[in-house]
Amino acid sequence: MEKLYYRLCKGMNSKGKLYAIEDNMYNHIDDYEKDWYFSTYLYTEEQRREIETEIEEVDKQGNKYTTIRGVSGITDVKTNKMCFDFDSHDNLELARKDTLKLVDKLIGEGIPKKDIQLCYSGSKGFGVIIETDTYFTPEEIKRTASFLTTDSETFDSKMYNASRIFRCPLTKHPVSGLYKYPLTYTELKDKHANEIKELAKSNDIDPLDYQDYFDVVQLPEKIVHLKNIKPKVSVSEVDRLEMVTKLDDINFSERPSFLTPAKYMLHLGHFQEGQRSHSAMILCSTYKKAGFSKTDSYRLLKSVMERQSEINNVDRFPDEELWNNVVSVVYGSNWNGGTYNSDTSDLLVKTNLLLPEYLRDTNKGSGLVDNDYIFGQFKKFMDEIDKNTLRFGIKDLDNKVKLLTGTTVGVLGIPSSGKTALGMSLLANNSKVGEQSIFYSLDMSINIIAYRQVQAITGWDDDMIKNTYKTNPKLFFDKYNESKETLFKNVTYCFRHGTTPADIRSDIVNYEQNTGKKVRLVLIDYLENVQSGYTDPTIGSGVVAQSLSNIAAELNVLIVILLQTQKNIQPTEEITSMRSIKGASIIEQSLSVAIGISRLGHSSTYSDYDTSMQVNVIKNRFGSQSRVDVGWSGNYAKIRDLTQEDRKNISEIIRLKKEDAEEREEERRQNRGNGWG
Structure with a gap:
C-alpha cells in the first residue's frame, strides 16, 4: 500500500516535519502551551523527498540561509478527512449554531455521532473533522463541504487550499490564550458559546486517548457523490461577501492597468479578516507578474494590510506571516508563475459580482462541466x-x-x-x-x-x-x-x-x-x-x-x-x-x-x-x-x-381575396389587350 505522510508544524510560520499517517501526532507535540498545526492533506513518498530537499533562501535583510524546500507549489495532494470551519468575529454563538446544524445533518445522513470530531478553536469559531474511507482532492473536499453547508452564514470556504494547516486540538491559541478544546455533541448542543469559551481556559484531556477515540467512517454514497458535482457561483452567494465600503467611494479611474477592478478592490483593502491570506496571495502573484520585486511586493502588501486593518477595525495581518507564508512562497523557486482568476478564486468571482456591469472582469472561467452537473440541473428543472x-x-x-x-x-x-x-x-x-x-x-x-x-x-x-x-x-x-x-x-x-x-x-x-x-x-x-x-x-x-x-x-x-x-x-x-x-x-x-x-x-x-x-x-x-x-x-x-364564427370569417376572407385576385388578373389581361401592357 502507498506510504503517506502528514505535516506537523510548531507555529504557523514553520515549514514543519513530515510523519507517516500511522504515527500519532501527539507523540511529537512536546508543549501544549504553544500553537501546533497539522495538515489534513497527505503527501506521497516522492513528495516527501521533494519537500525535504535543502535549498537556499534570502531573508528580509538580504541574508542567505539554508532551509527545506517545503510544500509550496505542491498541489497534487489528497485527504481522507472531511473538514469544516465555522468562523464569526462578531457572533460566536451563530458559528456554534451553524456547526450544530451541520452535525445534525451529518448524523441524519448516517454518520455515527461518536466519530464526528468537534472542537472550539479557542478564538472565533468551531471545527468539524471526520476521518473517512474516501479520499478527496482539495477541489473535491471543497465542493463536498460547500454543498453540505449551503444554509450556513459562517462556513469558511477558503480553508481548502493544498498547503492549509489546522491547529491541533488541545494546543493553545497564540493570541487568545485559549486551548483548541474538543467538544462532545451534548456540549455543542446544550452550551452557549460563552460557556464553551470558559471550558477552553483549561486542558485536562489526555491527548493519546483523544486521538484514538474516533473510528474511520464509511461515507454514505449520497455524500461521496457530492465531490463530483461542480457548483456554479451565483449572484446570491455575493451576500456572503460583506462590503465594507460603498462602491461610490472607490475611484476606479485611478486603477493601475495590471489590476482588474476586482483585484483593485482587494488592493485597496476591501476584504474581510478571514480573507486576508487568500487576498494577499492573489495580490502578491499579480504584483510579481507585473514586474515588482520581492521587496516591493512585500511593501505593497504591508500597505494593503494597513488599509484593511483600518477599514475593518481589526488587528493588522502579521508582517512575519505575510513574508513567510505569502511573499516567500510566491517568489520561491517552486512557484509556477501563475496568477489567480475566476477559475481559481471564489473570492474574485464574488468580488467581481459586486461590481457594476461595465467594470466586471470578462474572464468567465473555463465553463466546463460534467454529466453529473448537467443532470443535476436537469433534475431541478424537471422538478418544477x-x-x-x-x-x-x-x-x-x-x-x-x-x-x-x-x-x-x-x-x-x-x-x-x-x-x-x-x-x-x-x-x-x-x-x-x-x-x-x-x-x-x-x-x-x-x-x-x-x-x-x-x-x-x-x-x-x-x-x-x-x-x-x-x-x-x-x-x-x-x-x-x-x-x-x-x-x-x-x-x-x-x-x-x-x-x-x-x-x-x-x-x-x-x-x-x-x-x-x-x-x-x-x-x-x-x-x-x-x-x-x-x-x-x-x-x-x-x-x-x-x-x-x-x-x-x-x-x-x-x-x-x-x-x-x-x-x-x-x-x-x-x-x-x-x-x-x-x-x-x-x-x-x-x-x-x-x-x-x-x-x-x-x-x-x-x-x-x-x-x-x-x-x-x-x-x-x-x-x-x-x-x-x-x-x-x-x-x-x-x-x-x-370560434366557429371566426372560422367562417377566415373562409370568407380567403374567398374574397381569391375573387379580388381574379378581378385584378382580368384587368391586367384586358389592359394588355388594349395596348397598355
Whole structure:
C-alpha cells in the first residue's frame, strides 16, 4: 500500500516535519502551551523527498540561509478527512449554531455521532473533522463541504487550499490564550458559546486517548457523490461577501492597468479578516507578474494590510506571516508563475459580482462541466417543469408552441399586428396562476399600457372606455382595480429609457433578492429599443438578442422579445420565414422559438372579417414548424380561442381575396389587350 505522510508544524510560520499517517501526532507535540498545526492533506513518498530537499533562501535583510524546500507549489495532494470551519468575529454563538446544524445533518445522513470530531478553536469559531474511507482532492473536499453547508452564514470556504494547516486540538491559541478544546455533541448542543469559551481556559484531556477515540467512517454514497458535482457561483452567494465600503467611494479611474477592478478592490483593502491570506496571495502573484520585486511586493502588501486593518477595525495581518507564508512562497523557486482568476478564486468571482456591469472582469472561467452537473440541473428543472412551462392560455396555440424558462422567444409582426396584445395575453395568463413577470414596455407609454389593461379586463372598445370614464368614473376605476388584482397582479413594469441588457439582468436579480419571488417571464417590447452601445442598429440588435439569450439561460427565465419585420412585408401577408426579421441572421441563432403573426383581415378592405390572427411557428427547437389560427377581438386588442364564427370569417376572407385576385388578373389581361401592357 502507498506510504503517506502528514505535516506537523510548531507555529504557523514553520515549514514543519513530515510523519507517516500511522504515527500519532501527539507523540511529537512536546508543549501544549504553544500553537501546533497539522495538515489534513497527505503527501506521497516522492513528495516527501521533494519537500525535504535543502535549498537556499534570502531573508528580509538580504541574508542567505539554508532551509527545506517545503510544500509550496505542491498541489497534487489528497485527504481522507472531511473538514469544516465555522468562523464569526462578531457572533460566536451563530458559528456554534451553524456547526450544530451541520452535525445534525451529518448524523441524519448516517454518520455515527461518536466519530464526528468537534472542537472550539479557542478564538472565533468551531471545527468539524471526520476521518473517512474516501479520499478527496482539495477541489473535491471543497465542493463536498460547500454543498453540505449551503444554509450556513459562517462556513469558511477558503480553508481548502493544498498547503492549509489546522491547529491541533488541545494546543493553545497564540493570541487568545485559549486551548483548541474538543467538544462532545451534548456540549455543542446544550452550551452557549460563552460557556464553551470558559471550558477552553483549561486542558485536562489526555491527548493519546483523544486521538484514538474516533473510528474511520464509511461515507454514505449520497455524500461521496457530492465531490463530483461542480457548483456554479451565483449572484446570491455575493451576500456572503460583506462590503465594507460603498462602491461610490472607490475611484476606479485611478486603477493601475495590471489590476482588474476586482483585484483593485482587494488592493485597496476591501476584504474581510478571514480573507486576508487568500487576498494577499492573489495580490502578491499579480504584483510579481507585473514586474515588482520581492521587496516591493512585500511593501505593497504591508500597505494593503494597513488599509484593511483600518477599514475593518481589526488587528493588522502579521508582517512575519505575510513574508513567510505569502511573499516567500510566491517568489520561491517552486512557484509556477501563475496568477489567480475566476477559475481559481471564489473570492474574485464574488468580488467581481459586486461590481457594476461595465467594470466586471470578462474572464468567465473555463465553463466546463460534467454529466453529473448537467443532470443535476436537469433534475431541478424537471422538478418544477409545470412552473417552468409557460402558456398563452389559448389552447390551440399552447399545443403548438412550447414556452420554457431558460430560453428566448421572438414574436415577429408588422406594427399594429397584435404583438403587444399577444404579449399581454401571456403576462395575464401566467399572472393568474401566480407566476411573476416583468414587462419592459419600451415602445408604449404608461398611459397606453393602463388603457390596454382596462381593455383586457372589460372587453370595452375605445368609445366605451372614454364614455365610462366620463359618465361613471367609479365603475371605470373599479374595473381597473379589478384588472390590477386579477389579470396583472403578478406583473411588474419598466418604462425606463436607455435600458440595456445589463439593466435587465440586474432588475431580475434585484427583484428576486428583494421579494423572494422567482421571475419566470420577461416581456420586452421591443428589441430595437434595448440599448446596445453600437451605432449600427443591425449589429446592435444582434448583440442585444445574444445578451438576452445568455440572461435567460443564466437566470432560468423565459424572455419573450417583440420583433420588427423587414419594411417590405405587407399587412395581410403571412410571415413564414426568419428572413422577415430585421437583422435576421444575427438574431435568429439567439432564439429557441420564433413565431410570425399576421391577420388576414388586417386591411380596410377586409376589416369586417378581421376576427382572427394567423400564427406561424417559423423556428422551434422543441418541435416542428407549424401554423395555427387564433381568435382576435380588434376592438379591444385581445387574443382568444378561435370560434366557429371566426372560422367562417377566415373562409370568407380567403374567398374574397381569391375573387379580388381574379378581378385584378382580368384587368391586367384586358389592359394588355388594349395596348397598355
